[in-house]
Amino acid sequence: MEELNEQRTLRIQKLETLRAMGVQPYGTRFDETHQIEPLAAAHGTKTKEELEENTIECRIAGRIVALRRFGKAAFASLQDGAYRLQVYLKKDVLGDDSFRLSQELDLGDWIGVEGHLFRTKTDELTIEVQQLTFLSKGLRPLPEKWHGLTDIEMRYRQRYVDLIANPDVHKIFETRSRLITGIRKYFTDHGFLEVETPMMHPIPGGATAKPFVTHHNALNADLYLRVAPELYLKRLIVGGFRRVFEINRNFRNEGISTIHNPEFTMLEFYQAYADYNDLMILTEQLFAQLAQEICGTTQLECQGQTIGLTPPWRRLPYFDAVLEYNDFDRSVLESREAAATAAKTLNLDIPKDATLVAILNIIFEETVESKLIQPTFITDYPTEISPLSRRKDSDPSLTDRFELFIASREIANGFSELNDPIDQRQRFEAQVAQREAGDEEAHYLDEDFVRALEYGMPPTAGEGIGIDRMVMLFTNQPSIRDVILFPQLRPEKHS
Secondary structure (H helix, E strand, C coil): HHHHHHHHHHHHHHHHHHHHCCCCEECCCCCCCCCCCHHHHHHCCCCCCCCCCCCCCCCEEEEEEEEEEEECCEEEEEEEEEEEEEEEEEEHCCCCHHHHHHHHCCCCEEEEEEEEEEEEECCCCEEEEEEEEEECCCCCCCCCCCCCCCCCCHHHHHHHHHHHHHHHHHHHHHHHHHHHHHHHHHHHHHHEEEEECCECCCCCCCCCCCCCCCCCCCCEEEEECCCCCCHHHHHHHHHHCCCCEEEEEECCEEEEEECCCCCCEEEEEEEEECCHHHHHHHHHHHHHHHHHHHHHHCEECCCEEECCEEEEEEEHHHHHHHHHCCCCCCHCCCCCHHHHHHHHHHHCCCCCCHHHHHHHHHHHHHHHHHHCCCCCEEEECCCHHHECEEEECCCCCEEEEEEEECCCCEEEEEEECCCCCCHHHHHHHHHHHHHHHHHHHEEEEEECHHHHHHHHCEEEHHHHEEEHHHHHHHCCCCHHHHHHCCCCCCCCCCC
8 A cells, every 4th residue: 555655656757747848738629530459450460661652641549558768768558448559759859858748657657649550670560759748647556467366356346447458348338348249149039128117116017136225205115226127017018019128127136156146137038929948939039149149159168167159059848857867756746845855955944844846946046057067948847936927828837948058157037927917916925924924026916917918918928148157158258247247246445
């Protein structure tokens, strides 16, 4: 901290020196003719002779991330986003005043330069600067050797420094942006209408999750940050829209982990006259197309595994998955006592009042999910844990629902929607009973949503895809915090 204070003091002194020289240390606009990445891409293969024969004039701006001085000359590396380019500052070319200005530069300062491209004796593409413009003074020094900073929390908390020091981090978020743009185009190309639904709900619903609570003063009413947009999007299907989608934030008052952040981005979409089988096909096509467009392949590397996204993907019924990944007799699926005994052999904690399905779901989450590496649709979930899904015609104890797992992570949840208002009310009431018994994540009874269903909703299929986890897959990142620009952290302690 003492060293930092000393460096800040020296930089503030330089700031005053700049002002004494008549230089505004926090300047105004600068007209660029080029940006570093396209400039280097266009001319990076040209030889020294080609650059001398056809002079390439340019004006670029960037942050100084490297600086070497040699008496009457200096080399600096300018960074623009994830890309860097060397510039050459020479007294004989700049003149006395501009070269004097260059002597006040520090790592982290922003400058604009005008000059022409050439190659140095070491064959590095470089701009010989003819005019130097000071743009902004950095008062804090950049990290000297960031290269995968060991203080991971500082990377997340001070993302602005992480972006400066780690160009690859830029590329993660560029990929994220391209992915969202690609998703949006895919759905609009397939006839879906993009919509926006409320972020603050009078009744939380659409997912089993604990909500954040806020208060609206003018209405004197508690509101809930949405846990999912589902019930509002289905109201739009009731109203006559055939295909809708939304890309936006959800908020769940839950723990933080490598796959959980209390604020996260979801794609959610609904298609009338379709069922969950249609959505599985759509999802396969969406992922494969985006992988090909963004990564150039449908074979993605993810945490040491090669993930194949070429359709078709495996479909595995929920109860079959429990048996496939555990050495159980089928009686475990039929007897609560047998299921509880099986859970005990796995050293799993089971609540005393847990139902057979609840016990099996704990076993599934603890023993199956981690083994689902290649894309797998787990289908036919029990009705008890699927309060918004349509029952299977062949077995009403199950639903037309799937969850998609890739690289041991749940990526998507979709189902044929329950559109029977009487059945929906009964399931809401069962959820209310669970809530009254202490389950804070159980659904509330949403009377208006039931009323909407009573006006009639056509057969519909809907799905939610976690954008953050999708980005983790496409960028080979181990933690959700690596793909969210400003993830939620504990409050910072200031000494």
